[in-house]
Amino acid sequence: MAVGSGVIEQLKPIAGVRLATGQAGVKYHSRDDVVLIEVSPNAEVACVFTQNQFCAAPVTIAKQHSGDTASRYLLINTGNANAGTGQQGLEDALTCCGAVADLLKVSTKAVLPFSTGVIGEELPVDKITAALPGLIDGLSANGWLRAASGIMTTDTRPKAVSKTVVINGYAVTVTGIAKGAGMIKPNMATLLAYIATDAKLDKTLLQSVLARCTDQSFNRITIDGDTSTNDACVLIASGHSGVVIDEDVAGYQQFVDCLSEVFIELAQGLVRDGEGASKFVTVQVNGGADSEECLKVAYTIAESPLVKTALFASDPNWGRLLAAIGRAGVSDLDVDGVTVHIGDVLIAENGSRATSYTEEAGQRAMNKEDITLVIDLGRGSKSETVWTSDLSYDYVKINAEYRS
Amino acid sequence: MAVGSGVIEQLKPIAGVRLATGQAGVKYHSRDDVVLIEVSPNAEVACVFTQNQFCAAPVTIAKQHSGDTASRYLLINTGNANAGTGQQGLEDALTCCGAVADLLKVSTKAVLPFSTGVIGEELPVDKITAALPGLIDGLSANGWLRAASGIMTTDTRPKAVSKTVVINGYAVTVTGIAKGAGMIKPNMATLLAYIATDAKLDKTLLQSVLARCTDQSFNRITIDGDTSTNDACVLIASGHSGVVIDEDVAGYQQFVDCLSEVFIELAQGLVRDGEGASKFVTVQVNGGADSEECLKVAYTIAESPLVKTALFASDPNWGRLLAAIGRAGVSDLDVDGVTVHIGDVLIAENGSRATSYTEEAGQRAMNKEDITLVIDLGRGSKSETVWTSDLSYDYVKINAEYRS
Numbered sequence: 001m002a003v004g005s006g007v008i009e010q011l012k013p014i015a016g017v018r019l020a021t022g023q024a025g026v027k028y029h030s031r032d033d034v035v036l037i038e039v040s041p042n043a044e045v046a047c048v049f050t051q052n053q054f055c056a057a058p059v060t061i062a063k064q065h066s067g068d069t070a071s072r073y074l075l076i077n078t079g080n081a082n083a084g085t086g087q088q089g090l091e092d093a094l095t096c097c098g099a100v101a102d103l104l105k106v107s108t109k110a111v112l113p114f115s116t117g118v119i120g121e122e123l124p125v126d127k128i129t130a131a132l133p134g135l136i137d138g139l140s141a142n143g144w145l146r147a148a149s150g151i152m153t154t155d156t157r158p159k160a161v162s163k164t165v166v167i168n169g170y171a172v173t174v175t176g177i178a179k180g181a182g183m184i185k186p187n188m189a190t191l192l193a194y195i196a197t198d199a200k201l202d203k204t205l206l207q208s209v210l211a212r213c214t215d216q217s218f219n220r221i222t223i224d225g226d227t228s229t230n231d232a233c234v235l236i237a238s239g240h241s242g243v244v245i246d247e248d249v250a251g252y253q254q255f256v257d258c259l260s261e262v263f264i265e266l267a268q269g270l271v272r273d274g275e276g277a278s279k280f281v282t283v284q285v286n287g288g289a290d291s292e293e294c295l296k297v298a299y300t301i302a303e304s305p306l307v308k309t310a311l312f313a314s315d316p317n318w319g320r321l322l323a324a325i326g327r328a329g330v331s332d333l334d335v336d337g338v339t340v341h342i343g344d345v346l347i348a349e350n351g352s353r354a355t356s357y358t359e360e361a362g363q364r365a366m367n368k369e370d371i372t373l374v375i376d377l378g379r380g381s382k383s384e385t386v387w388t389s390d391l392s393y394d395y396v397k398i399n400a401e402y403r404s
Numbered sequence: 405m406a407v408g409s410g411v412i413e414q415l416k417p418i419a420g421v422r423l424a425t426g427q428a429g430v431k432y433h434s435r436d437d438v439v440l441i442e443v444s445p446n447a448e449v450a451c452v453f454t455q456n457q458f459c460a461a462p463v464t465i466a467k468q469h470s471g472d473t474a475s476r477y478l479l480i481n482t483g484n485a486n487a488g489t490g491q492q493g494l495e496d497a498l499t500c501c502g503a504v505a506d507l508l509k510v511s512t513k514a515v516l517p518f519s520t521g522v523i524g525e526e527l528p529v530d531k532i533t534a535a536l537p538g539l540i541d542g543l544s545a546n547g548w549l550r551a552a553s554g555i556m557t558t559d560t561r562p563k564a565v566s567k568t569v570v571i572n573g574y575a576v577t578v579t580g581i582a583k584g585a586g587m588i589k590p591n592m593a594t595l596l597a598y599i600a601t602d603a604k605l606d607k608t609l610l611q612s613v614l615a616r617c618t619d620q621s622f623n624r625i626t627i628d629g630d631t632s633t634n635d636a637c638v639l640i641a642s643g644h645s646g647v648v649i650d651e652d653v654a655g656y657q658q659f660v661d662c663l664s665e666v667f668i669e670l671a672q673g674l675v676r677d678g679e680g681a682s683k684f685v686t687v688q689v690n691g692g693a694d695s696e697e698c699l700k701v702a703y704t705i706a707e708s709p710l711v712k713t714a715l716f717a718s719d720p721n722w723g724r725l726l727a728a729i730g731r732a733g734v735s736d737l738d739v740d741g742v743t744v745h746i747g748d749v750l751i752a753e754n755g756s757r758a759t760s761y762t763e764e765a766g767q768r769a770m771n772k773e774d775i776t777l778v779i780d781l782g783r784g785s786k787s788e789t790v791w792t793s794d795l796s797y798d799y800v801k802i803n804a805e806y807r808s
Contacts, residue, residue: 119723319523326458
């Protein structure tokens, strides 16, 4: 299952970035499972990684490498997360980086490794290194769409977005791909996302823009509340458009808005293709005293198994929404001041069902594939939004049958 | 589904406590759905209630009444939670209490109301009051077992326990019943539990013993992480055994241990009959620097949909356990110092799979119905234990089909 058509519009290449995708047979045969991304020598690359303390070996290595040296190559494999693999895992990730470095005459530290898939299995290094010559031959500026498929695990379809913004008369392009369908409650990054622009930004600004965009996109989605060991999000600025972005230029906000749209579309794309998802749900909490309490309420709703099963059943079970709000840990909440809408239907106010509410109206609102739950806490002016999916038989099936 | 036989051993009556169960037709016909419990005039009654801020009308009324007046009658209905019902709900709960009071010539405040079932529907007061004369006629000291069934909602079987302890040569008996199969992550109490003893305790001590026993039993279970709007736990001390319990008597600890056993067996009984449960899982976290971090890790594991679906599949997917530990928010966790056992099988150490581990041994440990996950954080001497169930197709089915 997945929500919406998932149609990907024409992806625009980013000058200075080439991609190749191939089959290494890491876990499955006859399936793309390795991707190599090449970044031109003067590009800047910024990364954010999972906050999970059991982070995977490639995360540890990629953090070290990206701190030390200008990154030139990103090597991604699916089918094996190289997580929970101890010292051997670190060595395996380094061996893969070294193999890329030898073939392409760069420093090992110029290569960043990324893995996703089953946790706790030894990485089949030989299979991955054997696939490298073919990947290098295949590097192409038009490789984005196949790469979007190549990084999938339980995803049912690729997630990719391109956008162009004109800044001071010059076009700047942003193209990104992402994957992730389960173990999704990113904390500073999502499973795997690679976004590139041909704008020119210095590394400090690129890192801060990445953090800001990630925080409002991948860090606002939850599929199952589980934060992965392997989350990583990379933002590349190749500079090949010649358009320099800094915080003082007139087009800065336009650029950030464009980038932000790409991040949010990719993040929402992950939720629409969440494991077993049949609904795409926006949880918007308004009227909070601060952002923290808005997020508490939003995540409590978005992660409640009872709310999620009601969404799956298209059941306007607003009682479960009230129960979730009531246990979210907002101190001194005046429940009589809380209102709840499903779409534009007022469901609850004054601590009970709205007098205008009818079961038919609630049912109509819940039957949609895209559902917005709007909660007003009635105690301030802060708002926060998170996106989530429902909890279906297929979520259980996928996770009871797939060793991930 | 439910875990284990669920056999209930002979329930012992508690002198000074009588119970009656009947059919009011609140939601379903031909099903017990109302229970009346009578407590003798000199008994002490202590209560704890849900911390959910959207607490149900009967919770609000029962809190007021139990604070004001000696409680004589507990009126319980299933099929309707009288939650999210605003002012009307409060009036309905009071009307039911008043009807009991009129028939039995006590003050309205001597009656405590309890409801469980669907949230947000108006309580059918007339049906409940019409059933009262029959209930009053049926009051019996031997009514515990039928009452245990009478308070069930999605429970598949009654939960009831009796124990006797000899204190200074005199027998003291404790008998209790409990219900709850979903929306279970109690916070200060569970859905509904009624425990009575013929020991004599003053109200202050009874309340403190109740808080202590609840904290180590009902407050250590989670089925779906959802805290109900209606949780309530009542402890009755009739005093009819003539055995006075205070903190200075020799048998005090024996009494508390006996009571505690009843609470824990009832709490575990709820988990064994959790919605869709096919596994009973003990999550024991040792080696913590403090209790709080042990509980964080225990609940993160117990509420992870990925861990719960792996348990359902009997899949020794220790990677998901490591991922859950890593995201539990324990600061400065040295992942190399963490060990994980499933039963007596060492699964992970030094941040990866234990060298002694075999998939066969892991599979054997996971195939059992009763599974203990033991995590040692390797950073202190504190321990905490929580109990949970797995996440199955049936959990989704029950909650997608049942408007609760």
